[in-house]
Amino acid sequence: MKIDLTETTASAINKALVQGRRAIGTPAIGMVLTLVIVTDEENAYDALRAANDASREHPSRTLVVIKRVSRTPRNRAKARLDAEVRVGTDAGTGETVLLRLYGEAIDHAQSVVLPLLLPDAPVVVWWAVNAPLNPAKDPLGALAQRRVTDAYAAEQPIAELTGRADTYTPGDTDLSWTRITPWRSMLAAALDQSPCKVTSAVVEGEEFNPSCELLGMWLASRLDVPVTRAVSPGPGLTEVRLETTAGTIVLGRPDASLATLAMPGQPDRAVALKRRETSELLAEELRRLDPDDIYAAALKYGVDRLQLPGAGTPAADGQPAAEAGDAPAKPVAKKAPAKKAAAK
Numbered sequence: 001m002k003i004d005l006t007e008t009t010a011s012a013i014n015k016a017l018v019q020g021r022r023a024i025g026t027p028a029i030g031m032v033l034t035l036v037i038v039t040d041e042e043n044a045y046d047a048l049r050a051a052n053d054a055s056r057e058h059p060s061r062t063l064v065v066i067k068r069v070s071r072t073p074r075n076r077a078k079a080r081l082d083a084e085v086r087v088g089t090d091a092g093t094g095e096t097v098l099l100r101l102y103g104e105a106i107d108h109a110q111s112v113v114l115p116l117l118l119p120d121a122p123v124v125v126w127w128a129v130n131a132p133l134n135p136a137k138d139p140l141g142a143l144a145q146r147r148v149t150d151a152y153a154a155e156q157p158i159a160e161l162t163g164r165a166d167t168y169t170p171g172d173t174d175l176s177w178t179r180i181t182p183w184r185s186m187l188a189a190a191l192d193q194s195p196c197k198v199t200s201a202v203v204e205g206e207e208f209n210p211s212c213e214l215l216g217m218w219l220a221s222r223l224d225v226p227v228t229r230a231v232s233p234g235p236g237l238t239e240v241r242l243e244t245t246a247g248t249i250v251l252g253r254p255d256a257s258l259a260t261l262a263m264p265g266q267p268d269r270a271v272a273l274k275r276r277e278t279s280e281l282l283a284e285e286l287r288r289l290d291p292d293d294i295y296a297a298a299l300k301y302g303v304d305r306l307q308l309p310g311a312g313t314p315a316a317d318g319q320p321a322a323e324a325g326d327a328p329a330k331p332v333a334k335k336a337p338a339k340k341a342a343a344k
Contacts, residue, residue: 003085005083007082010116013083013099031095038126048096051282054286061116063117066101067101085097124145124286127148145171161176165300170296183240187249191242196245198244199243200243201220203215216229221297235256247264248264257273258271
């Protein structure tokens with residue numbers, strides 16, 4: 001069921017939600033959280049589809065905030081809110097409200113969203129595109145217990161990671177980190193089966209892929225070994241090599257779906273390691289609302305030594321990587337020096 005509201009208010013939207021639930025015969029609210037999606041008109045369809053798929057596991061009220069750019073000074077000065085309320089089969093297993101903000105309402109999105117939040121339920125904000133530099137200080141982000149960004153959608157993903165490290169607040173997370181969960185699980189399981197010491201590592205993947213950088217920093221922070229970041233045509237992550245005292249452990253995925261794990265003294269084995277859809281990544285992030293300390297440690301480890309797009313050399317210790325340089329240059333393999341991990 002869909003209800004269109006033009007030049008409306010938050011009060012009218014709440015009444016429409018109640019009306020819609022009664023019309024389909026489900027007056028009770030069985031949702032576990034409020035998911036706020038901040039996007040533009042171009043990406044709204046894909047973001048909403050991912051949220052609807054994730055709602056099968058996490059029934060939620062989904063508020064899609066779409067900021068519409070006004071063409072004339074007169075329209076920019078006039079605040080206006082249009083809404084589309086969806087309940088029943090049109091909204092997955094929860095409720096969906098598309099909020100289109102015009103004019104001055106764009107700068108006060110939190111005032112529109114606040115009356116529509118589910119009472120006594122967690123709030124998660126997901127920026128599908130154009131995430132703020134400091135999500136926790138954003139007016140919408142300040143309403144949430146969990147703030148989800150995606151560095152891969154940024155124009156300069158590696159610079160985005162540096163900014164995320166500088167402004168990290170407990171509750172922040174990024175879908176680039178979620179994408180490497182199967183890789184981290186597989187590598188941890190491989191090391192559990194091989195009682196040996198890791199001496200170095202190589203992470204190979206697409207250029208400017210933040211997931212590759214995060215995986216490299218995770219290995220460096222947890223294993224306290226030098227990590228080399230190599231570039232490959234992709235797609236995504238293609239290979240991780242761990243040099244150990246017993247030999248080389250290789251986890252390679254050349255075709256984005258099936259990987260091969262090679263370990264010393266054991267036959268090679270095929271493992272499923274496909275690239276996951278956004279809905280799967282979002283569902284994983286909604287399973288936990290507490291701070292992700294492992295993500296924080298990986299993000300902050302050696303971020304100041306990341307080579308940004310255009311940087312000729314990694315930044316020196318103590319100098320922010322964002323100041324390393326702006327001239328275009330294609331990065332080649334780079335090594336993160338060994339550093340004592342803050343937490344084992």
